[in-house]
Amino acid sequence: xxxxxxxxxxxxxxxxxxxxxxxxxxGYACDYVEAPYxxxxxxxxxxxxxxxxxxxxDFTGHTCKSCxxxxxxxxxxxxxYGDRIVPVAFHLGYFARVSGDKYSMDFNTGEGAxxxxxxxxVSYPIGLVxxxxxxxxxxxxxxxTESAGILEKEALIxxxxxxxxxxxxxxxxxxxxxxxxxTLSEECGPNLRLAMYLTESHILxxxxxxxxxxxxxxxYEHNHVFRKAFGSIWGESVSLDDVGIxxxxxxxxxxxxxxxxxxxxxxxxxxxxxxxxxxxxxxxLVNLEI
Amino acid sequence: MVKTKLILASxxxxxxxxxxxxxxxxxxxxxxxxxxxQTYKADTLIGARAAPEKLLLNSYANIxxxxxxxxxxxRFEANLNTLQGIDPAFxxxxxxxxxxxxxxxxxxxTVGDFYEQFGSGILxxxxxxxxxxxxxxxxxxxxRYTPKPGIQITGLIGKQRHFWELGEGIVRGLxxxxxxxxxxxxxxxxxxxxxxxxxxxxxxxxxxxxxxxxPENVGAWAYRxxxxxxxxxxxxxxxxxxxxxxxxxxxxxKPGNAILVxxxxxxxxxxxxxxxxxVDNMSFRSDRNQNLNKLMLGYLPPxxxxxxxxxxxxxxxASQANGEIGIQTEISYRMKSxxxxxGKYGTQITLNASLVxxxxxxxxxxxxxxxxxxxxxxxxxxxxxxxxKFYRDINVEIARKLSKKWKANIIYQYLNYNQLxxxxxxxxxxxxxxxxxxxxxxxxxNTIRMEAQGLWTKEDRGNWAMLLAEYTISxxxxxxxxxxxxxGHPEEVKRIHYLYGSVGYIKEATRIQxxxxxxxEGILCVGGVCRNVPAMNGFSLSISSTF
Numbered sequence: 079x080x081x082x083x084x085x086x087x088x089x090x091x092x093x094x095x096x097x098x099x100x101x102x103x104x105g106y107a108c109d110y111v112e113a114p115y116x117x118x119x120x121x122x123x124x125x126x127x128x129x130x131x132x133x134x135x136d137f138t139g140h141t142c143k144s145c146x147x148x149x150x151x152x153x154x155x156x157x158x159y160g161d162r163i164v165p166v167a168f169h170l171g172y173f174a175r176v177s178g179d180k181y182s183m184d185f186n187t188g189e190g191a192x193x194x195x196x197x198x199x200v201s202y203p204i205g206l207v208x209x210x211x212x213x214x215x216x217x218x219x220x221x222x223t224e225s226a227g228i229l230e231k232e233a234l235i236x237x238x239x240x241x242x243x244x245x246x247x248x249x250x251x252x253x254x255x256x257x258x259x260x261t262l263s264e265e266c267g268p269n270l271r272l273a274m275y276l277t278e279s280h281i282l283x284x285x286x287x288x289x290x291x292x293x294x295x296x297x298y299e300h301n302h303v304f305r306k307a308f309g310s311i312w313g314e315s316v317s318l319d320d321v322g323i324x325x326x327x328x329x330x331x332x333x334x335x336x337x338x339x340x341x342x343x344x345x346x347x348x349x350x351x352x353x354x355x356x357x358x359x360x361x362x363l364v365n366l367e368i
Numbered sequence: 369m370v371k372t373k374l375i376l377a378s379x380x381x382x383x384x385x386x387x388x389x390x391x392x393x394x395x396x397x398x399x400x401x402x403x404x405x406q407t408y409k410a411d412t413l414i415g416a417r418a419a420p421e422k423l424l425l426n427s428y429a430n431i432x433x434x435x436x437x438x439x440x441x442x443r444f445e446a447n448l449n450t451l452q453g454i455d456p457a458f459x460x461x462x463x464x465x466x467x468x469x470x471x472x473x474x475x476x477x478t479v480g481d482f483y484e485q486f487g488s489g490i491l492x493x494x495x496x497x498x499x500x501x502x503x504x505x506x507x508x509x510x511x512r513y514t515p516k517p518g519i520q521i522t523g524l525i526g527k528q529r530h531f532w533e534l535g536e537g538i539v540r541g542l543x544x545x546x547x548x549x550x551x552x553x554x555x556x557x558x559x560x561x562x563x564x565x566x567x568x569x570x571x572x573x574x575x576x577x578x579x580x581x582x583p584e585n586v587g588a589w590a591y592r593x594x595x596x597x598x599x600x601x602x603x604x605x606x607x608x609x610x611x612x613x614x615x616x617x618x619x620x621x622k623p624g625n626a627i628l629v630x631x632x633x634x635x636x637x638x639x640x641x642x643x644x645x646x647v648d649n650m651s652f653r654s655d656r657n658q659n660l661n662k663l664m665l666g667y668l669p670p671x672x673x674x675x676x677x678x679x680x681x682x683x684x685x686a687s688q689a690n691g692e693i694g695i696q697t698e699i700s701y702r703m704k705s706x707x708x709x710x711g712k713y714g715t716q717i718t719l720n721a722s723l724v725x726x727x728x729x730x731x732x733x734x735x736x737x738x739x740x741x742x743x744x745x746x747x748x749x750x751x752x753x754x755x756x757k758f759y760r761d762i763n764v765e766i767a768r769k770l771s772k773k774w775k776a777n778i779i780y781q782y783l784n785y786n787q788l789x790x791x792x793x794x795x796x797x798x799x800x801x802x803x804x805x806x807x808x809x810x811x812x813x814n815t816i817r818m819e820a821q822g823l824w825t826k827e828d829r830g831n832w833a834m835l836l837a838e839y840t841i842s843x844x845x846x847x848x849x850x851x852x853x854x855x856g857h858p859e860e861v862k863r864i865h866y867l868y869g870s871v872g873y874i875k876e877a878t879r880i881q882x883x884x885x886x887x888x889e890g891i892l893c894v895g896g897v898c899r900n901v902p903a904m905n906g907f908s909l910s911i912s913s914t915f
Contacts (some may be wrong), residue, residue, distance in 0.1 A: 096686065108610050109583035115613070115621055115742045117578055143792045147618065150741075154579050173792075187436065197422070198456040201660050213457060220440040223576040229417035286792070289618065289739060293788070 109121035126234040128259050130161070132225040133164045133349050133361035135206040136218075136302070137199055139173025140181050143288040145252050148218035149301070155225055162229060164361040165302040166277055166347050170194045171201050180294060183283040185303055189311040205237075211356035234260035235318070235350050235360040238326075243368050248335040250276070250366070252308070252346055256327040258318045260360075269354040273313030274345045276305045276333050278340065299355070341368045370862055395435035399689055400914040402498070403427040406451055411759035414903040415889055417452065423620050424451045427496065428459075430465075431773050438463040442466040450544075453901045455891075457531040464529060465505055474496040481505045484524060485667075486543040486567040487592045490607045491652065493667035494528065499892060500899050502661045505529045506539060518550030521908035522530045528654045528663050535663040537573040537654030561596045567607075568823040569665065573653045578743060580619060586612045586651060588624075588666075609652060613741075615659050616651035617690055620745030624649035626668065637702040645671045648727055648748055651689035661899060671696045672722040672761055677835055678852060679821040683785040685724065685759045693753055694724035713769035722761040726789075727753030751878045759794060760784035787828060791891065799825035815844040823855075830858025831883075852888060879915040 134152060138145040169185030171194050176184050197202065197212060204215050208225040214226060238255040262270075279335045285298035308314075308331045321327045335341060349361035410418035425448050432441035443465035450458045452592040483505055486492040496503040508526015515521070521906040522543045527534040549555045557561070568591040575582040586797030588609030595602045606627045613619040630643040645668075652666035668687035671694035675681055700718040703710030729746040732736050738746045763781035770776055781801040787794035801823045809815045819836040833855055838848035852866040868885030889903040 107586035110587045111581055111583045111611055111621060113621070113744075115581055117581055140795060143788075147615075147741075151579075158578065195417070198452070200453065200455050212459075215457070217615055217657050217659050219619070223657075225578055226578040245835045262661075289737075 091164060109241070128236045128360075130208075130228050130233045131162045131164050131230040131361045131363070132159075132220055132228045133358045134210050134225070134286050134346070135210075136165060136167045137170060137193070137204050138167050138184065139169055139171060139175075139202055140285050140300075141175070141177065142173035142185070142202045142281065143293060145173070145203040146285060146289065146298070148205065148221075149245040151218050151221050152302070155222060159225070159229060159366070161363045163225065164347055164349070164363040166275055167302045168193060168304045169302070171199055172201065172331075179295075180284040183281075185300070187304060187306065188302065189307050190313055197310065207356040208361075209356055210351060210358065215354075232260060233360045234258065234262055237348050237350065237360055237362045239346060239348055239362065239364050241346065241364065241365065241366065243341055248337075248341075249332055249340070250252075250335065250344075250346070251330065251332045252348075252364075253297070254329045254331065254348060256316065256318060256321065256329075256350065257323055258321060262318065262326040265319060267317070267319060269345075269352050270316050270350055271313040271353045272313070272316045272329070272350050274308035274331055274333075276308070276335075276339075276344060277302050277347055278322075278344045279303070279304050280340075280343045303343070305336075305339055306333055313349075313351070314351075315353075341366055372722060374501070375569040375784060380684050382903060385448060392816065394434060397431065397433050398915065399429060399431040399441075401427075401429040403911045404451065404498075404908070406454060406904065406908040408714075408781070409905045411903065411905040413862060414866070414886055414905065416598035416886070416903040416905040418448075419452065421449055425451050425488045426454065428498070431628060432637065435472050437471040439469040439471075440467065449452060452904065454900060455531070455660075456808070458501065460532055462532055464503070464532060469738075470553035473668070474514045476510075477551075481507045481905075482510050482524075484510065484522070484541075486522070486541065486569065487565060487590055488603070488605045488628055488669065489667035490605060490650065491567050491569045491609075491666050492539075492541050492630065494665075495667070500661060502664070503529050503632050504662075504664050507534060516551060518547040518552075520545045522912075523823065528665070530655070530663055531657075534646070535655045535658075537569050537571045537656075537663070537666065539565065539654050541569040541726060543567040548577075555836045557596055561594075563593060563594045565644040566591050568654075571652075571665065573654070574658060580613060582613060582656065583611055583689070586610060588612075599854065601630075601632045603630045604628065607650070609650065612649075612652065612656065614651060614653065614656035616653070617649050618739050618743065619741040620649070620739060622649050622745040624651075626650040628669070630690075637704070639698070639700040640864060642669055643697075645669075646693045646727065646750070647687070647689060648750075649689075650747065660894075671724055673720050673763070677779070677819065677821055678836075678850070679807075679823040679832055680779070680801055680803065682823060682832070682890060683787070683790075683797065683799065685722070685761070686790055686803050686891075688724075688758060688789065691748070691754070692724050692725040693727050694721070694722065694759070696722040710769075711768060711863050713771075715768040718765040718767075720761070720763050720765070724759040726758075728754045756786065756789070757784055758786045758789055772911055775807040775809075777803070779803040797821055797825060815840045819850075829854055829862070844874055845872070846874075876915065880913070881908075881910045883908045883910075 136148050153167045166203040166304050168190045170190035174186050175244055176182055191360045207216055207221050208228050236257045236259045241252045243250050279301040281300040281303055282297045283300055285295050286293050287295050349358050351358045388807050405423055407423050408419035412724045419499040428443055428445040430443045442463050444463050446461045447458045448851050450456050465476055467482055469478045480516050484493045494504045506526040507527055510524040512522045512605040524541045526539055548562040565854055570585055570587040572585050575584050585716040590607035592605035606888050610623050612622040613621050626647040629646050632641040647668055653663045655663045661838040666688055698720040703715045705714035711880040728739050728749045732744050732747055737742045756829050761783055765779045767777045783799040785797045806818045821834040823832040834852045836850040849869045855862045855863050866886040866888050870881055870883040872881040884907045887904040890901050892901045893900055
């Protein structure tokens, strides 16, 4: 009798669980979305505090047919958030190889090869959003969501930069100022690094794009293309101990342009990160007006 | 999370140790072990990269305890660091899989990690394949209930494995199966077997995207019907899902659907198989942002034959979740021994054809291009076939025993392979492939197997030839040497010999294999799911065992 009663109770329990699962799945498990499918962004509003910008490293290639999808996400984000989005497009790996007559422009760099070896990419497009961590490689559709979360935060470090371009030597001199504006964790202090990259936009060259017909696009506009690092790709160690608004950390760095790079289409990307966690603390984009 | 894992693992290990010490307690411990190590030497000609670690290693061990209706198990994995070609996010050491299961006559509970498949798997198939770098096990709770013989209901909830973490999405699923022959006493002895079933799977993922309004709950349904009588069998499944904008479909809001029909007939010496598949926007993952083999919920079986001969695996077909329509048919006939064509020992002849195209796609209106993100994507006529050819495989295989010592297998294949769709480069490739395999069993324990293969194409890397010789001394030893020669490569400097040698030892359930040589860059596919395999040059060691 007891055995039968136990079994009866068990069956009743099971049915209840199944019913609950059924209700959960059938009743509440479908969200139909009607057009328009885009979020509405109100413009305006002032930034009173220094807010976190978002560094997006886009690992791409001109024969990667899916890569323009990632380029479009960056474009959409910059349309909404402007220069608070700090993009860098590294052309590297298999899809960045120079091939045939069409894909003859070489976007590869030594720094890109170093990153490829470090990250061991298995697919493109892939990227990093406000981090350099190997374990945080992120597919492009996540970039918008990840960026939105970071953009709401206040910055812990303010970065400022002024520049002067020496036309004769094709040399760009950049003066950088770093000031802590928030509370940096104790372990963060000794591990800060500043990295500076030169990028170029509005380069017209071939690109494969699976979303257009024909797929080979002749005058595709390549933007935010990584050209050169000011020093190491991993930047240099900086210390913000005893640094404040009245006495910011001041640094002067320079980079020499190659003949084919157009200064008026170039930008400088500066970012500070924690070399232990590889998390980016703040980044800025300086578009050169030359 | 880590703490919970450690506690659970400790409980399971403690349980094992107590059980194994106390031999009087009935129960069974079983498991298996696998280790794959590879050294990497840079070879710019073939595109092989050196590894900073010099040696990379993937290894794992499964341990399971069964006693009556109770089971518990775990898998320990150590990828130090992950082999090239597999996602480096697998780097690390840990216990990513553990479970406790309890079964009675009518109930079956699982807590922890589990693999599950609903129907043919179009909506839900969680599985693991180390060579592909796939492991999308669900961690959560599963219950199976059999109220009567012939009726089975399964409910589950959980999150999928994503390397060493869990994916963002929550998966909920319900599946029901009814076997009429088991359920109705009057049909129990019937030669006609009839079964049908249905599934519902839903996933939840928060919408934090500032650009699109995304559905947080996406539901999908499937209905299936199986019938068999004598040598005839029919299996079919239709599935559909609501709007599911994702990285796979370029963020379109079109509902998806897929249909799969498989019919076969087998009688003495003759086998006929026909399968039809149509897929329209049916990629289904628990994380809309993922790609490749990550966090897949649904599985789309390929409409193509799978091969083991090296050159026949150079251009494998991968299922196209965004849209494909295909048909595959295979006729196999065994000519009787002693007949004119069958010869003294009989001859097996197999004809196979697989044809896959894109589905028909047309623009919704004049202002929105096909597949534009943030739109309904496209319109598709269900019965119309798209113009883009994805795959053609027409082949004939003849297998014949020539004498007591000799066996031969001959294959000819004509192939069309849309390299642009599969690999993102090139175009529609045509190739002719021929294989001759001879097996010579010259002593009762000594066998030599030889393969000669050729692939002829004007596209991609051009023509290939391959020779292989394998010597087996049963039951323990085997040694093989092969050379794949890319003699038709358009660039003369890349007309390379890929020499590869292996020696192996097998004892009971343990297998050890040591290999050295060059491996070409390629694509590895298992059941329509593929990954890139980079070129490699170096030693590899593989050890596996079961207990």
